[in-house]
Amino acid sequence: MDYLYYPDLKNRVVQMLPFTTLLSIDKESPQPIFLQIANNVVNIIREGQIKPGTMLPGTRELAKLLNIHRKTVIAAYDELYAQSWIEVIPRKGAMIAQNLPDLKPQRWNEPRSGSYGEFLAAPFYQMETHTPIVSVPGLRSPEFIIDGGYPDSRLAPLDLLNREYRSRSKLASARKWLPGSLGGGSPLLREALVAYLLESRGLNIEAQHTMTTHGAQMSIYIAASLLLQAGDAVIVGDPSYFMANMVFEKLGARLVKVPVDAWGMDMDAVEQACKKQQINVLYVIPHHHHPTTVTLSPQRRMRLLELSRKYNFAIIEDDYDYEFHYNSAPYLPLASSQHEGRVIYIGSFSKSIASSIRIGFMVAPADFIRQAIQMRMIIDLRADHVLEDALAALIQNGDIGRYLKKANKAYFDRLNNLCTLLDQELKGIVSFERPSGGMAIWANFNEAYPLAKVADAAISKGLYISSGIHYHGNPQHNNSIRMGFATMNIAEMNAAIEILCKVLKAKI
Ligand SMILES: Cc1ncc(COP(=O)(O)O)c(C=O)c1O
Structure with missing residues (x-):
């Protein structure tokens, strides 16, 4: 680093402020000392204790006063100079800048306090939402x-x-990207996905068939926006993932609901719906269906592909939960079989790594992906390509594969624990089918224990549990919720279920 030159002039008159107090240093703080000094100088300028045009002590002098190394003072002055708080006067030293870098916005009318209230004065299109915030x-x-x-x-x-x-991130700042080249996601991650999806799911694809998004939800939105217009029909399960239904409804599509049983979506009902009307899209969750956690059987997978050919509709295959299986191996996706370009396949690392890591992906024929990238760029110009590059590295060096194996083992134990707790502690109150994978149990509560009241009583005791509002509308599931078993370890889940038991066993 090039140090600026701050001379110490023996005979210079410096307004002597109590710098030792004003610039007090905390040697225990994780913030570097040079930055503490620089920040303290900025504070005393802002408070008016030191005025523009005032000379600062020389670096040797200040180092002595504060009992620190002179290089630290030089670094602090360099920092202040870089931010334009000080000027360097040749052969004189460092002076507080005449024009301080704090730009005050200019007034153009009388500002009013509290200019935001509850309502937008202009009309806007409100969404009918079922998502309690x-x-x-x-x-x-x-x-x-x-x-x-x-x-x-x-x-x-x-x-x-x-x-x-x-x-x-250091490499990324040195690299140049052509405009638009990151709209489809990090090129490294798209390449890594090709090998990863071949190995884990038998998908035979090239990078041009992939794009990344901020989670599977964004992929659903983009795919649906390209496939559906107002009045079009989309088949969904009854029940189905409520946030996907909201996307389809927002686009003006009609939901055609078909029952879901222990083997997944009922394909006879799908065929009947196709005979009655033109179907544009079918949305399916092949593994651990949301909310019921059932897996679509191989026979129904084959039938679904036949129906999509016969009635010429596209399939959105939302395989959000492919990675966690406990009793049996997963089935290969519909997208890995002969589908003649009808399947849009969606997956998510937000579901397999952490919900805060917002990385999902879409796989589709190249022309669809090109359009999907354009659509994505309307709402989000580019991916967080540094994060995606980092994930690509972890996929390639095997870290993700190793983590998934360990997480599978831990979640299997957590699933067993929750099943035992529900069987032993909540028999007769909660009924459920043990899922073969995923991260949740579909729990049906006895009608005598209305979930809205349970949720209310639980929150006052420090436990959040859903009121099941998302699944209302289907009389069979009016008192059912998904109980996730993965985020809490066994001790935490034991404590949570203890609270739930107290709430349920008290008179609601
Ligand atoms: C079936 C299903 N698809 C998609 C998503 C969205 O996942 P992401 O967090 O990757 O956006 C969820 C989230 O819960 C889901 O349950």
Whole structure:
């Protein structure tokens, strides 16, 4: 680093402020000392204790006063100079800048306090939402959250991902990208996906058949936007993933609901629907269906492909939960079989690594992906390609594969634990089918225990549990919720279920 030259003039008159107090240093603080000094100088300028045009002590002098190395003072002055708080006067030293770098916005009318209230004065298109927004500012998170099925980020290799991110962010700033070249995601991750999806799911694809998104949800939105217009028909399960239904409804599509049983979507009902009307899209969750956790059987997979050919509709295959299987191996996706370009395949690392790592992906024929990239760029110009590059490195060096094996083992134990707790502690109150994989149990509560009341009573005891509002509308599932078993370890889940038992066994 080139140090600026701050001479010490023996005979210079410097307004002597109590610098030892004003620039007090905390040697225990994780913030470097040079930055503490620079920040303290900025503070005393802002407070008006030191005026523009005032000379600062020479570096030797200040180092002596503060009992630190002179190089530290030089670094602090360099920092202040770089931010334009000080000027360097040749042969004189460092002076507080005449024009301080704090730009005050100019007034153009009388500002009013509280200019935002509850309502937008202009009309806007309100969404009919079934998603309760629980993150009210100021609301403290409860101690335990029984979620709908998320991974435990404490098990995920986030430290390795951060390390890769750090080293790659330096490289990224040196690299130049053509405009638009990152709209489809990080080229490295798209390449890594080709090998990863071949090995894990038998998908025979090239990078041009892939794109990344901020999670599977964004892929659903983009795919649906290209496939559906107002009035078009989309087949969904009854029940189905409510956030996908909201996307289809937002686009003006009609939901054609077909029953879901222990083997997945009922294909006879699909065929009947196709005979009655033109179907544009079928949305299917082949593994651990949301919410019921059932897996689509191989026979129904074959039938679904035949029907898509016969009635010429596209399939959105949302395989959000492919990685976690406990009793049996997963089935290869519809996308890996002969589908003649009708399947849009969607997956997510947000579901396998951590919900805060927003990386999902879409696989489709190249012309669809090109359009999908354009669509994505309307709402989000480019991916977080540094994070995606870091993930690509972890996929390639096997870290992700190793982590998934360990997480599978931990989640299997957590599933067993929750099943035992529900069987032993909540017999007669909660009924469920043990899932073969995934991160949640579909739990049906006895009608005598209305979930809305259970949720209310539980939150006051430090436990969040869903009221099941998402699945209302289907009378069979009016009192059912997904109980995620992955985010909490066994001790935490035991404590959460203890609270739930108390709530249920008290008179609701
Ligand atoms: C069936 C299904 N698809 C997609 C998603 C969205 O996943 P992501 O977090 O990757 O956006 C979810 C989230 O819960 C889901 O349950």
